[in-house]
Amino acid sequence: MTDASAAPQDAPRLAETFAEVEDALLSRWPETRLEPSLDRIEAFTELLGSPQRSFRSVHLTGTNGKTSTSRMIETLLRALDLRTGRFTSPHLEKMSERISVDGEPLDDEAFVRAFNDVAHYTHLVDAEQEHPLSFFETMVGMAYAAFADAPVDAAVVEVGMGGSWDATNVIDADVAVVLPIAVDHAKYLGEDPATIAAEKAGIIKPGAVAVLAQQTPEVAAVLLERAAEVGATVAREGIEFGVSSRTPAVGGQVVSLQGLRGRYDDVFLPLYGAHQAQNAAVALAAVEAFTSGTLDDDLVRAAFAEVTSPGRLEIIRRSPTIVLDAAHNPHGAEAVAAALEDSFSFSPLVGVVGVMEDKDAEGVLAVLEPHLTFVVCTQNSTPRSMSAAALGRVATEVFGEDRVSVVPDLAEAIDRAATLAEAGEAIDVSIGAGAVLVTGSVVTVGEARGLLKGRR
Numbered sequence: 001m002t003d004a005s006a007a008p009q010d011a012p013r014l015a016e017t018f019a020e021v022e023d024a025l026l027s028r029w030p031e032t033r034l035e036p037s038l039d040r041i042e043a044f045t046e047l048l049g050s051p052q053r054s055f056r057s058v059h060l061t062g063t064n065g066k067t068s069t070s071r072m073i074e075t076l077l078r079a080l081d082l083r084t085g086r087f088t089s090p091h092l093e094k095m096s097e098r099i100s101v102d103g104e105p106l107d108d109e110a111f112v113r114a115f116n117d118v119a120h121y122t123h124l125v126d127a128e129q130e131h132p133l134s135f136f137e138t139m140v141g142m143a144y145a146a147f148a149d150a151p152v153d154a155a156v157v158e159v160g161m162g163g164s165w166d167a168t169n170v171i172d173a174d175v176a177v178v179l180p181i182a183v184d185h186a187k188y189l190g191e192d193p194a195t196i197a198a199e200k201a202g203i204i205k206p207g208a209v210a211v212l213a214q215q216t217p218e219v220a221a222v223l224l225e226r227a228a229e230v231g232a233t234v235a236r237e238g239i240e241f242g243v244s245s246r247t248p249a250v251g252g253q254v255v256s257l258q259g260l261r262g263r264y265d266d267v268f269l270p271l272y273g274a275h276q277a278q279n280a281a282v283a284l285a286a287v288e289a290f291t292s293g294t295l296d297d298d299l300v301r302a303a304f305a306e307v308t309s310p311g312r313l314e315i316i317r318r319s320p321t322i323v324l325d326a327a328h329n330p331h332g333a334e335a336v337a338a339a340l341e342d343s344f345s346f347s348p349l350v351g352v353v354g355v356m357e358d359k360d361a362e363g364v365l366a367v368l369e370p371h372l373t374f375v376v377c378t379q380n381s382t383p384r385s386m387s388a389a390a391l392g393r394v395a396t397e398v399f400g401e402d403r404v405s406v407v408p409d410l411a412e413a414i415d416r417a418a419t420l421a422e423a424g425e426a427i428d429v430s431i432g433a434g435a436v437l438v439t440g441s442v443v444t445v446g447e448a449r450g451l452l453k454g455r456r
Contacts, residue, residue: 062179164202
């Protein structure tokens with residue numbers, strides 16, 4: 001008689017539910033713990049049969065804008081009747097958002113199946129390598145295997161962090177997209193943009209097309225040097241492609257985009273801010289490079305009109321208006337501030353801010369200060385969150401004591417801010433056009449989104 005308890009200890013435990021997959025993945029090294037190497041992911045994908053070689057891909061890096069641009073690229077590719085896979089990170093509300101096929105995140109059943117398909121091999125890699133597979137590496141393996149299994153015609157893949165040694169970089173993408181580079185994750189990537197650019201440039205592969213968003217001169221020099229080294233073709237925003245014009249409009253903006261092979265006028269983009277218009281130009285150039293052809297005007301207009309980017313200047317509620325934006329570094333906050341000036345006339349605008357411990361909280365708050373009448377400092381539910389009290393001390397230095405309150409519970413913080421926005425006279429501002437901006441972290445915004453969607 002066989003005793004089930006005598007099964008090999010290293011045999012994988014297959015999951016039956018989404019919660020079990022989540023638990024198994026979260027028990028691995030978190031995304032914040034890094035050991036710069038492609039050894040584990042290369043061993044993992046090799047055991048999986050190198051699924052990443054079965055589809056063409058567009059690979060994106062940069063400091064901000066990756067997820068929005070990924071969603072735009074995917075929407076354009078789907079309009080061309082290509083079957084797509086999309087891998088993005090981090091997620092806003094649910095882990096399975098990271099892996100999409102045909103424009104939709106994997107449902108619970110498909111997510112469990114994707115995990116079980118690779119679970120047989122995770123323990124083999126763990127046993128052979130100095131360090132076990134991380135959460136992120138396992139997710140990348142799941143995504144690439146799911147894309148191969150679908151099968152997809154094209155994958156749109158966003159790096160997790162950096163480029164050269166990011167786990168996603170086992171693909172050799174046809175098109176490498178580099179969005180604007182600024183300082184973030186300095187502990188891992190470097191203290192200045194040029195050093196960070198050298199790491200991110202690693203996604204530019206021999207023979208690829210490198211689609212480069214507008215960069216500072218020192219960053220551009222690093223990227224161009226890498227492209228020359230590997231023989232990649234370069235397309236630069238402001239030279240080979242770009243935004244010809246943009247006008248804020250109800251629900252977004254109307255843009256004219258100069259692509260690599262054509263100009264596309266009167267394109268409605270249902271997202272706010274000049275940065276999203278620039279993301280759209282980058283996405284268009286990436287798809288033109290991927291398809292090697294001019295796109296139909298009507299197809300481009302129809303595709304961009306469908307684009308969504310949850311948690312990116314997303315109006316989640318009215319009366320008062322509540323806007324969510326996942327800006328988590330000064331560069332991202334600058335884009336939000338410019339969009340607020342450009343597209344909205346909220347008065348008062350009350351901020352609900354929750355940031356991660358390792359982020360430049362003072363830098364983010366300093367950028368937002370001229371635009372916020374009042375700020376409610378809060379925190380999200382993760383251990384990595386800066387405490388509301390610590391953030392409050394930083395905010396008091398930036399805003400002054402009279403414009404800051406500290407409310408650790410996120411739901412209460414949003415309620416406090418909504419009350420202040422609705423009762424503008426309490427802070428000497430006219431009633432009627434008040435709004436709340438929830439920002440500071442993808443996690444904070446994801447948790448707020450979950451709370452507010454339930455109330456709509």
